Amino acid sequence: MINRSYLSLIILGSLSTQAIADDIFTDNFNSGLGNWNVSGSATTNSNYVIDGLSAYLKQTGSIETEISLIGYENIVLEYQMASRLLEASDYCFAEYSLDNGNNFNQLSSLGNGQDSGNYYAFQHSIAESNSLIVRFRAQTGTADHCYIENVKVSGSPISTVTSPQIEVEANLNFGSVVIGSLLEKSLPITNTGSEDLLIQPINFSSSSYTIVQDTCSTSTLAKDASCNISVQFAPDTSGGFNDSININSNDPESPSVFVTLSGTGAQDSSEGYIENYEPLTGSGSVARSQLSHSVLNSNNEISTAVNMQAFALPSEAAQPEHNFEGTLTLIAPETAGIGQFIEHKDSFRYTGNSDDPRKHIPDFSFEFVQSGTHLIPKSRGINLSNHEYWEYILEPGRVWKENNDNGDSRAAIPFALMQKTPTVYTTA
Template sequence: MKGLISVALLTATFGCSSHAATLFSENFEDGTADGWTLVGNAQISGTQSIDDKSMRLKQTASATAGVDTGGHSAVVITMHLAATGLESGDNCYAEYSTDGGSSWTAMIQLTDGQDDATFYSATVTPTDADDNSNLRLRFRSTGDLLGDYCWGDNVTVTGTAGGVTPKPLLAVSGATHLGSVDLGDSAQSPLTLSNDGTADLTIGQLSGLVAPFSLASDACSGQTLAPGADCALSAQFSPNVSGYQSADLTIPSNDESSPLVLTLSGTGVEPGTVVDDFDPLSGSGAVNRTLLDYATLTAGSEALVATSGYALPAEAAHPSNRFEGRLELFDEATSGQFDEHKDSFRYTGTGDSTRKHLPEFDFEFVQTGSHLVPAQRGSIPASHPEWEYILEPGRVWDENGDNGYSRAVLPFTLHQKNANCQHNGLMSFLFKENGSVSKVSYQIASETCLYFQFDMWGLLDASYTPQAVAGAATLRADHQAEEVGRMPTKPISELANDHPGADPSQFGSVDETDPAYMTLFGFVIDGVNYVGGCQTRQGPHPYCDRITVPSYSTAKTVFAGAGLMRLEKLYAGVKNEVIANYVSDCASNGNWGDVRFEDNLDMGTGNYNLTGYMSDEGASHTNNLFLPEDHASKIAYSCNEYNRKAQPGTQWVYHTSDTYILGTAMDAYLKQQRGSTADLFDDLIVSDLFAPLGLSPAARVSRRTYDAKAQPFTGWGLTFLRDDVAKLVRFLSADNGTINGQAMFDSTLFEAAMQRDSSDRGLDPLTDYKYNNGFWAHEVKTKVGCSSDTWVPFMSGYGGISVLLLPNGTAYYYFSDNDTYLWSKAAAESNRIRAYCQ
């Protein structure tokens, strides 16, 4: 048989003591499921538990852990189990298996009538659990309704050292992939064979290697190793042709799993070929992996796991395989698991639907060093009825246990079609540059979305087609520049070290935003982005710098507001242009003949139904703006829904439709100035602002209508990374709207937007609030301890997004999704760090 490279831990102790030793103990109090394989809706919870945490199983699910009792006898297993909400036919189980999961024995079974959250316990001493590396423990639920829950807790396995039949156990350590080697040259990798068992290990004659692989040295063949002893050998790779090559080394022994077969591999390269070592990894590859291991990714089952399973480990080695080509997944529409947490609009029911599955995945990638780069970035339009992908660069590395494959992790986002909700996920797979690829594990366990929240996970078949990717060299160079050009980041806790007396807890304060709904936050001061948040329902996200967040109405500031201020800088007087002259739908009803561009930006068109705060915006008829996919429908609604009620520029009434009209008008104006191929977003926002600021490719894509017009939404539909947000706020706050010392905006509009012109504060949405040129502002005198009126301009986005542009040149931002918009503690703390009272 072909075995896996592993290092077994010898836990037996021989000699004077016969006391029981604890071989396994789990109470889930660390809040993780590390070491457990989860299938279905299984996760850590504090709702029912013996202490503070337990393993929660919902409907039909399982959680399985392996225990090695090698060298121990008198093994004792104890498990605890509770249930809630069971109906007839529903069951909760605590089980064990002594044959690696082929068969199971129930220790506890709970049914309807035993579902009052009482924890039951059972203790067993199965003799076949002694000296057993295949012992498995499992909590399992079989329910079919949303309210069926099982709760597993406090698991222990003990055993007495010794008193068992001695067995040898062969273990191997060392790298089996010998990397990229010049033709005509050689590379060697030392390997160690050790006896981690309790009896002598007899090793036979090693065999099987063929050119260009050989053994440079072999001190193991024919050797007998006492328990704890080891021997050394050295594998050699001497390529004479280019490309990936491999060969098997067979190691016979008296280990019960003999023979062990190791796959050695390497890549021959032409002399002088430059190996791409961007962001090199220096680990040995000796990773102790318990989640998403080689067996799981090649032949395992789907599971929602702790995010640590997708993280780059400390001992990761630089990748020995190179990916360039197309990755395609299969059976996306029918595979995978889905668990709903919130569905305000009743998108889904108990049956299957397209919202519960990934859209089709078939994309090109290139690799640079230890980074995997998608050929397409930003929101990618597709035919799926609900979802579109946003792909972000991932990481690639080697682990010794992956049998010559390299391991890749890819952050991705499901972006709600024609809307702005974003659900953040991770993918992981193994590959070789010859086209071999494992299954792809994926999961989504976080989002920035007020009304639709869920977990989604699965394990899909895949194909990797190595091929040249158009523009690969540019993709690699651009990605390297993006990585190098990021603003420096530090954990928010470091703020107290760099600014003595600062209280980091006032940023992302739990008193203002529930951490369970916080995607990310940051405080920007002196060119450093102090960051926090980044949690998922399965632990901290391992690639916080690659989490995408939606703009919602912050786009009204950085697209609509910045767009008109930039236009006014380039073409003085455009702010006073009349809407009806540029938007034919608005010209037809007579309500827009005296409404200026700036009136639309200020939410002061005079056309509305109700003046109550957000009354018009919250009405169901706004679906006629947000749901249609074509420009004709969106602009017809926007121009004709509201009647004239007030003189333009006098009454604030919030309408996203007004910003959509403004975007249409500004785009028409720009085409009039520059020709029909001009584009408001690409030419004015991206080329003039986002690109020179170094914003990511994700930020350089706007949601647009799904027709030939491709009208950018203007008032929503942008995507940001946290580095994008930090660079935008530095540009607006500390850099005062300049790039390389050059003012990018009309000074009159910008000064008014930043509340520096007391004669032009803007219109009044609420008491102590202003709205001017797409920017909100709040008077914070009493909140921060100032003696006179002090205005803080800010951006705001639907669901729980706030971005503060503080008067002292600092900035604070957070992206959350529980509909809270509090930030006075952060504003006050910024004032304590650097006073800004006016």
């Protein structure tokens, strides 16, 4: 069996600060189930509680509620669950949906062995969405019980800018370019504020850099609108070339910004070796609904399945500005709660409800080198590990840049998990 997945990372990521979280929704059930849609055997209980009343489910009873998340990010869901008298086929489930209830994902469950009546506390990071449906349900007999207490959804208010705000990369790095040849790069400018951004004429002259296209000078950018400057680097001698473009606008916080241009002229001594193998010519304008820059730089876990297309090289991917080389290590992926698979189906209950090595990827620490836009593992193919059940298969990935990544470069590394062959003993 081979499990295919991708590892996505940001090279030279930036630091971010967490905003103070607000309570979006809270319910301790002391006032009943009025905030919930009730189905089956579901009511309140005063015997097994943390305080006051708890929600009480049995058989196929369930409660669910929809919560608006508009205007919030860094969403966290917290709750406590307890159970009593569960048997092998009995469970208490916590689930959520981000698509209006069309699909539900399991957050946690309690089963046989976790049914002493003690409460377990759970906390989950939830991906950004307009709404969240939280559901608790029982899958028990008539004498088996599930209890829920203290449901809370919190998040950080998304800040808004009420003036024009210019967004442009601080550096445009052309890397090494062979003398006598040229390389063109795109420099987009975006208004991330709420008022019109007025850009003044851009005057620029340089011996090695040329603006070959400019849709930004004297332009007016509405909210979220963009323009573009195309810059060409054509070195005539070897060595480094540095310059800067000055952009003036009516942004009250940054009325004058400078974009640094850097590049190196190099002699052509490749003898067939292509330093910039398969360069990218896209604009960097990528509309991304999954794995955004903010998500990849957040401390929140990605708790929902991601479409594999989100890891693929976009058609408008731009040439990366950073070179990734060295050892990539994931810290303690075999530790409980880290690097853990979401269990979708386990017909023979190999893993059970508790933590299990089968639910974790092996230790990950591999060397990579970059050639042009390709990220190459030093050891390709099957890499033997000390893990009890899995081996890695590593293959080359790609590196690129997107305009909404705050000047960072983005990389995707494909890998597969191969199940180890069990030892078979025979007798003569």
